[in-house]
Amino acid sequence: MDEIIERFKERFETLSPFQRFLGMKLEVTESFTPVITFDMRNELIGNFDYGILHGGVIASVMDVTAGISALLCLPVKYPTETADQIMKRVSKVGTIDLRVDYIQPGRGKSFTATGETLRAGNKIAVSTAKLHNNEGLLIAAGTGTYLIG
Numbered sequence: 134m135d136e137i138i139e140r141f142k143e144r145f146e147t148l149s150p151f152q153r154f155l156g157m158k159l160e161v162t163e164s165f166t167p168v169i170t171f172d173m174r175n176e177l178i179g180n181f182d183y184g185i186l187h188g189g190v191i192a193s194v195m196d197v198t199a200g201i202s203a204l205l206c207l208p209v210k211y212p213t214e215t216a217d218q219i220m221k222r223v224s225k226v227g228t229i230d231l232r233v234d235y236i237q238p239g240r241g242k243s244f245t246a247t248g249e250t251l252r253a254g255n256k257i258a259v260s261t262a263k264l265h266n267n268e269g270l271l272i273a274a275g276t277g278t279y280l281i282g
Contacts, residue, residue, distance in 0.1 A: 136216045137208050144223070145201065152197060155190065159201065165209075167201040169194065169246040179239075186239025191273045194246050195233050195262045199277035200226065202248030203258035207281065210253060226281055229257065233275040241266025256282035 138161050145152055145159045156171045171194070179187030204226055207219050214222075244267070250260040258281045264273045 134208055137219050138205075140216060140220055141201070141204065141223070144220075145197075151193070155193065157194065157197065161205065165205045167198055167205060167246075167248045169198050169201070169248075170243060172243045173241060183238065184240070186241070186244070186272070188235060188239075191235065191239055191264060192231065192233045192275075194244070194264055195273060195275035196228055196231050196277055198246040198248040198262035198264075199231070199260035199275060200228060200248075200279055202250045202260040202262070203253065203277070203279040203281055206250050206253035206258055222281070226279055228277060229280055230278040231275060232277075233273055235273050236271050239264075239266070239272050241268065241270075241272070243267040244272065251276075253281060256280065 142159050158170050160168045162168060177186055177190045178184055204223055207222050244264055246262055246264045248260055248262045250258055252259050258279045260277050262275050263271060266272055
């Protein structure tokens with residue numbers, strides 16, 4: 134499992150230009166919860182009058198976080214598969230639906246998103262994500278449906 138998580142991290146932080154542009158870093162807890170962090174930068178501001186994080190950035194982070202949570206179910210669902218086989222499955226995962234609730238304006242110096250999978254079936258997983266700022270305020274919450282099989 135450690136090898137698969139390291140390969141997820143490499144794919145996430147190194148191979149994805151968009152995630153690299155946003156500056157997202159991935160950690161996975163012992164309970165297989167994805168924790169994604171990133172810092173506020175001028176390039177991520179949507180409302181320049183108030184220095185607020187762009188809603189599209191928030192939605193993207195929610196999608197990625199919930200999606201990674203769904204991906205982390207794959208090694209558990211297929212315990213006999215090799216890391217290469219799991220990574221092949223990862224390459225076929227896609228978002229079916231995403232809902233984001235913007236709770237508060239995206240103010241902060243840094244942000245942390247966490248994800249949780251509610252259900253992972255043979256073909257579809259449903260996951261949630263929450264985004265907090267560096268002061269612990271909830272900025273957004275979302276739910277995504279992902280094709281995993």
